[in-house]
Amino acid sequence: MIKGHGDDAYRYPGIRSDFSSNICATTSHQALMAHLASCPQLLSHYPEPEAWSLEALLAELHGIEPCNVIVTSGATEAIYLIAQTFRYKSVIPTPTFSEYEDACSCFEQKDDKTMLWLCNPNNPDGRVYDRFYVHDMMSKYDLVVLDHSYEYYTNGQLMMTRWECYEPRSIVIHSFTKTYAVPGLRLGYITAHESLTGQMRQFLRPWSVSALAIEAGKFLSEHPDLICRPDLAEAQRLRQQLLDIGIDVMPTQTNFMLCRMEAHDAGALKEYLARHHGMLIRDASNFCGLTCRHFRVAAQSQEENDALVAAIRSFIESRNE
Numbered sequence: 001m002i003k004g005h006g007d008d009a010y011r012y013p014g015i016r017s018d019f020s021s022n023i024c025a026t027t028s029h030q031a032l033m034a035h036l037a038s039c040p041q042l043l044s045h046y047p048e049p050e051a052w053s054l055e056a057l058l059a060e061l062h063g064i065e066p067c068n069v070i071v072t073s074g075a076t077e078a079i080y081l082i083a084q085t086f087r088y089k090s091v092i093p094t095p096t097f098s099e100y101e102d103a104c105s106c107f108e109q110k111d112d113k114t115m116l117w118l119c120n121p122n123n124p125d126g127r128v129y130d131r132f133y134v135h136d137m138m139s140k141y142d143l144v145v146l147d148h149s150y151e152y153y154t155n156g157q158l159m160m161t162r163w164e165c166y167e168p169r170s171i172v173i174h175s176f177t178k179t180y181a182v183p184g185l186r187l188g189y190i191t192a193h194e195s196l197t198g199q200m201r202q203f204l205r206p207w208s209v210s211a212l213a214i215e216a217g218k219f220l221s222e223h224p225d226l227i228c229r230p231d232l233a234e235a236q237r238l239r240q241q242l243l244d245i246g247i248d249v250m251p252t253q254t255n256f257m258l259c260r261m262e263a264h265d266a267g268a269l270k271e272y273l274a275r276h277h278g279m280l281i282r283d284a285s286n287f288c289g290l291t292c293r294h295f296r297v298a299a300q301s302q303e304e305n306d307a308l309v310a311a312i313r314s315f316i317e318s319r320n321e
Helices: 030-037 040-044 052-062 074-086 099-105 131-138 176-180 194-201 211-221 232-244 266-277 302-320
Strands: 069-072 089-091 114-119 143-147 170-175 188-192 256-260 294-298
Touching: 030 211, 040 211, 052 069, 052 188, 052 211, 069 074, 069 194, 074 099, 074 143, 074 170, 074 176, 074 188, 074 194, 089 099, 114 131, 131 143, 170 176, 176 188, 176 211, 188 194, 232 256, 232 302, 266 294, 266 302
Parallel strands: 089 114, 114 143, 143 170
Antiparallel strands: 069 188, 170 188, 256 294
């Protein structure tokens, strides 16, 4: 679904408020940009064939071994790497991130083993699978893939990375994109038992992670103050405001939420908000299991959220006339 994700502001000139992307952009990139600008020599040499130096640093931070870490060119590459390596029959609860199904469809799946994919917190509805549920799923499936891309966007209790690396039935995906709001870097990583990472390394492409991305990853990992943490109280306030104007909004434990209109089309709402208010939302109709009435928003500032609610109310009123 390469053209079906959020943050398609390139299609709408004049967007001032982007509610379509789940990324919490509440941090400054000035320090990172200054650091990368001081390393121009990185452009003149090949990067490490595999990002060993960053893997070692991440392992130290998590209290695990470097063999438990694989750095990838974004969380999406991690998803495709897992699907290619194991090719188990996949179980994918819906609605959820479409790339799990897309990745699995690229490779012939075996029927003798099963693999469960869990986005946690889940995109698009923001629900969290607690560690007791995840532990129970590990007893029912040969492998459980946990996408923790939004792990810093919730107060929910997730599984601990160190514990998971002792468990040969789970793989965890992490995302620099979400954690530090740097989608342009294309940087993510996997943590798992060495018996699993060993199999995945056989399918790694050399130099898939650029030298600049590796250097940025090391810099960011050593600056936890740059981690993005959304205002979850403001997200709940936005949810209540949307409920108050008649929008059905699923409970969420993060900064984004799945919404449904009773009698109007989400695509039409998206076009209206973009063209008339300079706001961008995510039309969620292309998520498996959802309808043309579903959309997703990620909370922004209080002022922007208030303006969004007012604009949606105006849309609904104009359609009801």
